[in-house]
Amino acid sequence: MIQHQFAERVAGIVGEDASVVGLAAAGSWLSNELDEYSDLDLLLVTRNKVGGDKQRMMAYAEKFGKLLSAFTGEHVGEPRLLICLYDDPLLHVDIKFVTLEEFAFRVEEPVILYDAFGQLEQSLQVTEAEWPNPGYQWIEDRFWVWIHYGLTKVGRGEYFEAIDFLSSIRNMVLGPMLLISQGQLPRGVRKLEKHLPEQTLEQLKGTLALHDRGSLLKAIHKCVELYRDLRSNLYDSDIKWQTGTEKKVLEYYDEIAELPENIIH
Known part of the structure; x- marks a missing residue:
């Protein structure tokens, strides 16, 4: 799957970046429902806060592939989200930039792709995902x-x-x-x-x-x-x-x- 190939490339890139704590996948990846039409949802965990700073978010995204276009997710209430369209292959990728502290607050259990010091795994063990059910x-x-x-x-x-x-x-x-x-x-x-x-x-x-x-x-x-x-x-x-x-x-x-x-x- 092109999503797996892209994620593996990103994991290799961030593995050489001392500013990155870890990388995880979410969305359809978790339910094994990825197909040719699926986008890729990534959580990029950084030592210092990057989410909300578009210039820094873009700098990371541009390292991961041939970035055609990208914009931040204020329209869905999430300025930490960068919505990207890559080429070669043409793929929609959502990258959410969080700190380790923010990673603990989640709506689902992500799949860890890279964990520099085991901190993501530790966070998942001591905290629980909570989906915001409608009242x-x-x-x-x-x-x-x-x-x-x-x-x-x-x-x-x-x-x-x-x-x-x-x-x-x-x-x-x-x-x-x-x-x-x-x-x-x-x-x-x-x-x-x-x-x-x-x-x-x-x-x-x-x-x-x-x-x-x-x-x-x-x-x-x-x-x-x-x-x-x-x-x-x-x-x-x-x-x-x-x-x-x-x-x-x-x-x-x-x-x-x-x-x-x-x-x-």
Whole structure:
């Protein structure tokens, strides 16, 4: 695999760099799911803090191969991340720059590729990974407000906005909850096609919509149906259901469904 070959080359390069404590791989590497379309997720552990300093991050990345382009990950809330595209071979590589102290705080157990003094292995032995599962109360407190928002976009005729809204609901709510229901980590909509039973996957397809009022309303209704089913199966008695808000929003759905089509010109 080109990802393994690239990682081995990087491990050899950083092994000669006294500023580097270690190198580890994460992402698809951990589940043995790497294929020709996979990117490569690397954790580069340095003695002194590099993450957040783009110039220094770029200097490291340029040593590892023919770097075509790279940018930092502020858009995903991670300035320590450098998102790279290399050539020969063409490969997407995400490099996260952390110190040894930061390495301990992780969401999954990485595979160590280079460990100068055994410090990465020691860190993994005395600390635990913790995946940030979505808070069910957090979701319930927001879901019906979000549905109302989507309905206002349909009512106003902002169909592209409504389509984006549906994508957000799948990423933030339905995808994670569906993955949890299948015993998987709540990674948005990652590999749902692989993990969901065919019947459930068909239900989720119902949340896809065309640039059409009727299609959008049908998709929003399917989101509500799916959420209610998942809520019943996953939430325990400690979660307070927002039944009052739910009732009002569903009444609003009926109001929007009865309006004539309203396309903005």
